[in-house]
Amino acid sequence: MSAETKSIYSPREIPLSSARLSDFPNNPIACLQQVHEECGEIAQIQEDGSKIVCVFDPKLIQQVLTDSQRFHSHFFALRGAKKSSQRRLTNGLLTMNGDEHRQHRRMVMKPFALPSIPAYDSIAERLTSEMLEEWQVGDVRDLDAELTTLMRRLTSAVLFGMDYPELSEAIGHATDRWVRLNHDTGMAAYVSGSFSDQYEELLQLAADLEERIRDLLQKRRQSKELGQDVLSILMQAHGRDGSIDDSQLIGHITLLFGAAHLTTAHTLIWTLFQLAQSPSIMRQLDAELESTTPEERTWDDKTSWGYRVLRESMRTLPASAYLQRFCSEPVDLGAYHLPAGTGVLFSQYMTHHRPEIYEAPYEYRPERWDHISPTPYQYFPFGAGPRMCIGAPMAMRSMGSILPKILRTFRLTVVPDAEINANVISTMLAPTTPVPVQVHAPDGQFSASRITGSILSLVDLPEMPSLGALRKAA
């Protein structure tokens, strides 16, 4: 069959789902599940002349992730007018392609190379201790608020060489609001081709966030000599040799701060939540933590419970739930032909729940990692290929020190009857309501609580008491 006759515009070639593009932003995972169920391994969703191709087969995902020349990265967010704050904020690595991407990635990656990572341990340790000193037995704490604040501070200290809690909170809040509005307006524009009525608000939030980032730059310039942190490297490249321009500097800082603190906070929240709801796993992890010293507790040892728990958390509730690309030129994807400009979407959440790779895929079973070894395209919480997350080693190391410290200091239970909701916002699987936990002494009396909310449609925690069991116990 010739390339012309295989055009995606022929619905016989790539099955057309009955889902509409405008369904997607409300609940991306439910929409992808529907599309996969209806159409199989590749499908298109369309509306009003706009289309996205969804790819589910890991072999096709491999092609998309590895061929960065034809499958370009692109923000789904609105880019904004040429000289706007919105344009500058979206100018980070995720918008760059080709030589520009390679050159900037090399520069930004320097402080995240493996040998630099242990230097960040003491900062993670200090900031986690400070958070835990505020917690008292009997408190109810919202994991979302606590861990997001912790990660904002850690990210600011590690990435930018500055621990100014107020400034990192202010940038964090502004980033959060901006990310959420990007989700709504970006998808609305993609579907209807017109700007939504929230566009003006988005531009205002972008201007506000940029102002705060410029405050950070000014404070850093005034506070001390530039060092080896990523902000110093970027500022040197901007000021002295001019290899990055003003707009790229703002874009890199925005992406690094958002990508680093939100994803890591969400992974910590989902891990603590799933552990609190899985008493028998928690007992085994606790025994391991008790028999090792903090120095011995490295969660990158594949035989440890810590390693399996974290890997399984990033499988069941991956902080990055889907990724997207655009075809920079016409391309054959497996047996299909995609014209230039086609949007391609693929999902970690969907891939991590394929039953032929993961038995009982919705169940949280850390022990499965003893006998499975998926390929990098069957399990990719940090992406894969030339755009794989540059912060993965740092994120794993910091989570591997923060989690044991929390779990050794307190026992956590989810507040009974809490409604815990989650949704995908700008590709990230995030809590959309608080995740309240009760703080107990570390007495080993682990127990799950009955809860409600949309989280129950995303992960199956078999030890959670049903309403009937609770009534019986009462």
Ligand code: HEM
């Ligand atoms: C658990 C935590 C994290 C998760 C789950 C995560 C996930 C991801 C994923 C899936 C990608 C690939 C995006 C794509 O292919 O389109 C990515 C890219 C990226 N991540 Fe992370 N990330 C995490 C932590 C971090 C940290 C700590 C940093 C900063 C130090 C960071 C900075 C970046 C950057 C700059 C990119 C873009 C790379 C490029 O386009 O070349 N991430 N991340």
